[in-house]
Structure formats: C-alpha cells, structure tokens
C-alpha cells in the first residue's frame with residue numbers, strides 16, 4: 001500500500017471515529033517491537049481526533065538501535081509498544097519493512113515530527129511546553145521556532161538539568177500546555193513521560209525528541225540534504241564522528257535478525 005492510500009484510510013477511519021482501531025490495526029511488528037506506518041499527515045489526523053476526545057497520546061521514535069536495545073531490555077520494549085505512535089525514524093526500519101513486505105515506505109523522523117506538530121499547534125492555537133536540553137539551547141531553540149511561527153503559543157520551558165520534578169510538574173500543570181516536547185535522551189525521556197502522564201491530564205500530546213532542541217537551536221547541524229534525501233544520514237554521522245562506529249553496528253545486526261525472523 002502506498003503512503004497516500006494509508007493516509008486516506010487513516011483519514012476515513014478518523015472521520016468514522018474509529019481511530020483507536022486504526023492506530024492498532026495498521027501497526028507492523030519487527031522483532032516484537034511495534035512501528036506505525038502512518039506518515040506525518042496520518043498522525044496529525046489521528047491526533048486531532050484524539051485531542052477532540054481529550055485522550056492523551058505519546059509519540060516515540062523507533063530506529064534499529066532502539067529495537068536492538070528492546071531485545072535485551074523488556075522495559076524499553078514495553079515503553080515503545082505502549083506508546084500511541086511509534087514513528088519509523090531510521091532507514092533501517094524502512095529496509096525491514098521492505099524485506100518483510102510491510103507498508104512503511106517513508107521515514108517519519110523525530111525532528112520533522114516535532115516541526116509538524118509545532119506547525120499544527122500554531123494553527124490550532126494549542127500552547128506548547130519545551131522540557132530538556134541545556135538552558136541556552138532550549139532558549140535559542142524556542143527563539144528560532146518563534147521566529148518561524150510567530151503565532152505559536154509557548155506555554156513555558158525548563159532545561160533538562162533541573163532536578164526538582166514536583167516543581168516542574170506543577171509549573172507544566174499551570175502553564176496550560178496541550179503539547180509537550182521532552183528532550184532528555186532515550187530512554188530517560190520516555191520514562192519521564194510514563195511517570196508523569198497521569199499527573200498531567202491536561203497535556204494531550206507528549207513527544208520524546210532526543211537531541212531535537214539542539215537541532216532547532218542550531219547547536220547541532222542536520223546532515224546535508226544529499227544524505228537526508230538518500231537516507232544515508234547514518235553515513236554522514238559516521239564520517240563526522242567515527243566513534244559512532246560501534247553504535248552503528250546495530251544496523252547490520254538488526255537487518256540480519258530481521259532476515260531470519262518470522263516477522264511478516
């Protein structure tokens with residue numbers, strides 16, 4: 001199925017108000033880890049519906065490294081599988097889907113999902129909270145974002161090195177935020193979201209965004225367009241930081257496991 005068709009199905013299901021079925025039915029599973037084949041548009045459609053109903057949603061980025069971690073860490077696996085949307089971040093997930101005849105044909109990266117959500121929040125008038133990264137990084141990221149989206153309502157922000165969690169939760173509750181981006185790295189950010197979801201009933205969208213504030217602030221540069229378009233960002237990162245080699249061995253390991261797995 002083409003992404004267009006999938007988004008169309010998602011749209012119809014969303015109009016029929018059976019979105020819960022949709023988010024579950026279309027999911028693919030690789031080595032026991034769920035991945036959603038929805039693109040940005042499909043996820044936004046689904047989120048609109050869930051927000052209308054006052055339902056909370058969590059978004060987690062899945063890449064081969066996280067799937068490999070989930071093989072030895074049951075908690076990570078549970079954190080991923082219990083999220084509302086597991087986005088296909090990482091070209092390895094696309095390859096796995098291709099090998100197994102799945103429907104995932106385009107990447108949904110954490111940073112682009114965040115950009116899409118910011119645009120959505122600005123259009124809908126939903127206030128947004130930013131939690132994580134160093135003080136100057138989060139401040140600069142917000143300044144750049146506000147420059148691009150002047151209508152965005154920024155409910156507040158807190159750097160990721162502030163350890164007074166109770167005070168932070170109270171601040172978020174009072175801020176009126178509807179969406180929150182948590183940038184603490186994985187799995188710290190997902191554990192934080194799970195721990196505080198219930199306490200933050202008015203926040204309806206939670207995304208764990210890793211190093212995305214560093215990207216928005218301009219502190220960390222994204223790979224040049226060539227690498228992004230060809231799905232070879234991993235090669236760019238390897239060339240600019242050869243120490244990543246060990247981490248990147250996860251990709252061939254993951255693909256070998258997928259080849260010999262019974263996933264369909």
Ligand code: UDP
Pocket residue numbers: 132133134159160161183184185186187209210211212213214
């Ligand atoms: N970070 C933080 N508090 C901490 C540790 C890390 O706010 O106690 C931030 C750090 O400044 C960076 C992000 O978390 O902005 C981690 O980014 P990374 O790219 O390592 O995340 P990944 O997606 O690889 O897990």
